[in-house]
Each structure stands twice: as structure tokens, then as C-alpha cells.
Amino acid sequence: MSMLSNLELLRRVPLFAALTPSQSASIADAIVKKRFKRAEVVVEQGKKSDALYIILTGRARVMSTDSRGREVILATLHPGDYVGEMSMIDDEPHSATVRTEIQTDVLMLDREAFARCLPENSSMSYNIMRGLVARLRHADRKIESLALMDVYGRVARSLLEFAVDDGEGNLKVRDKISRQDLAKMVGASREMVSRVMKDLEERGFVQTQTDGSMIVKERLSSLT
Numbered sequence: 001m002s003m004l005s006n007l008e009l010l011r012r013v014p015l016f017a018a019l020t021p022s023q024s025a026s027i028a029d030a031i032v033k034k035r036f037k038r039a040e041v042v043v044e045q046g047k048k049s050d051a052l053y054i055i056l057t058g059r060a061r062v063m064s065t066d067s068r069g070r071e072v073i074l075a076t077l078h079p080g081d082y083v084g085e086m087s088m089i090d091d092e093p094h095s096a097t098v099r100t101e102i103q104t105d106v107l108m109l110d111r112e113a114f115a116r117c118l119p120e121n122s123s124m125s126y127n128i129m130r131g132l133v134a135r136l137r138h139a140d141r142k143i144e145s146l147a148l149m150d151v152y153g154r155v156a157r158s159l160l161e162f163a164v165d166d167g168e169g170n171l172k173v174r175d176k177i178s179r180q181d182l183a184k185m186v187g188a189s190r191e192m193v194s195r196v197m198k199d200l201e202e203r204g205f206v207q208t209q210t211d212g213s214m215i216v217k218e219r220l221s222s223l224t
Contacts, residue, residue: 006031009107013054014080023117030113035105036060042098042106043084049094050111054082058104064096064144067224072147074140076101086133088114095140146187149224154186155196156223159206163216176212 006028010016016024036042036058043049045065055077062075062083074096077083083098088111118126141161145154163171183193200206200220207215 006033006107009033009056012056013107015054015082019117026116027109027113030110032108032110033105034108035103036100038100038102040100040104042100042104043087043094043096045095045097046093048087048091049084050088052082052084052088052109052114053098054107054109055079056105056107058106059101060098060104061101062096062098064140066144066148070148072144074143086136089118089129090133092137095137145224151186151188151192151196152200153224154188155182155193155200156205156220158182158185159214159216160220160224163214171216171218173214173216177214 007024010019010024010028010031016027019027033056042053042060045063057079060077060083061073062077063071063073065071077098084094086092087094118129138161141157145157149157159173160171162173162175162177164174166172166174179194179197180190182197183190186193188196197206201208205217205220205223207217209215
């Protein structure tokens with residue numbers, strides 16, 4: 001890693017381009033340079049870390065893994081890209097694993113320093129960011145299911161995501177969902193989704209109520 005000062009390195013990162021000189025100086029004191037070898041894990045799906053990682057040199061893959069160990073590549077990261085920002089904003093575990101493809105140098109920014117770059121937690125802009133992160137996490141799950149699951153698994157995951165506790169110990173999809181809309185959500189034909197739903201009902205995974213709502217059994221998760 002070249003012997004550049006932290007402030008000089010910050011000026012090379014587009015993410016920090018809008019910082020004022022005083023903000024840059026404050027962040028420069030907090031960042032740490034780190035080198036990852038080839039095939040090292042930067043962040044791991046399902047776990048938390050307290051840092052934002054900005055790639056200076058090298059290359060890394062973003063991968064999501066399902067419960068059966070199957071992987072889908074969501075993105076490839078290059079210099080200037082960063083990872084870990086979603087967990088830093090919503091304090092949830094990482095939605096994917098990032099693993100280096102070659103030797104990779106990064107800048108690490110801890111949670112406290114990261115927070116100094118954000119607006120106040122109570123501000124509207126911060127709430128919008130949390131909403132965007134929630135949508136990104138949902139998009140990651142959608143990509144994973146489309147790439148790795150069959151139609152049964154995709155339908156099951158969608159129903160479980162819509163289901164809420166009805167207060168009587170049941171998981172319930174309150175709003176009626178047409179087969180056509182469900183088909184569009186899972187990327188399958190209406191006919192195929194209709195066959196899957198009929199099978200799920202016959203096997204007792206799902207119970208459709210007279211008002212169009214559905215009771216979803218927790219064991220439906222075994223199909224995802």
C-alpha cells in the first residue's frame with residue numbers, strides 16, 4: 001500500500017468528495033487502512049460488523065448464500081466501491097458476503113466516525129435512508145430467490161414475507177393476493193403459480209379464508 005496520508009487517500013474516494021475540509025480532516029483521523037489477501041472475507045452474511053469498507057485497490061465479489069449452501073453473485077466491487085453501509089445505517093446483519101477475488105486494499109471507517117457523516121437520527125433524510133436500505137435488503141432476497149429457488153420456494157418465501165401474526169398464534173396474509181399478482185412477484189406464469197398454490201393448500205401449508213386472506217403454516221419455511 002503506497003505511503004499516502006489518510007487525507008490524501010480520502011480525496012481519491014468519490015464517496016467523500018462532498019465533505020468539507022473540516023469533515024475530511026475529522027474522518028482522516030479515524031480511518032484505518034487494511035489489506036485483504038485473495039479469497040478473504042470482508043463481511044459475512046448474517047453477521048454484523050462495525051465498519052464501512054471502501055475499496056482502494058483490488059476486486060471483490062458480493063455473494064448471497066441460501067440455507068442449502070447455494071450461492072448467487074449479486075455484484076462485483078471495484079476501487080471506489082464500498083460495503084457495509086446498510087448494516088451501519090440499520091444496525092442489522094449483513095445481507096450478503098463480500099469476498100476478495102484478488103489482493104485488495106481498503107479503508108475502514110468505524111461506526112462512530114461513520115455516524116458523524118450522517119444527518120441526525122431523527123431527521124427525515126435519515127428515515128428515508130433506512131427505508132432505502134430496507135428496500136435494498138428486500139431486493140437482495142428477491143434476486144437470491146429468483147436465482148436459487150424453484151417456483152415452490154419463491155411462492156413460499158413471498159407468502160411468508162406478507163404474513164403477520166394475527167394475535168391468535170397464526171401467521172396470516174391479511175390482504176387478498178391474486179394468482180396473477182403473485183405470479184408477477186415470483187417470476188412465473190399464473191398457471192404455474194395456481195398449480196403450486198393448489199398443491200400447497202392440499203398439503204395443508206396454506207388455508208385460504210372466505211374473505212381472501214390466508215393462514216400460512218410456519219412449516220412452509222421448509223420449502224425455502
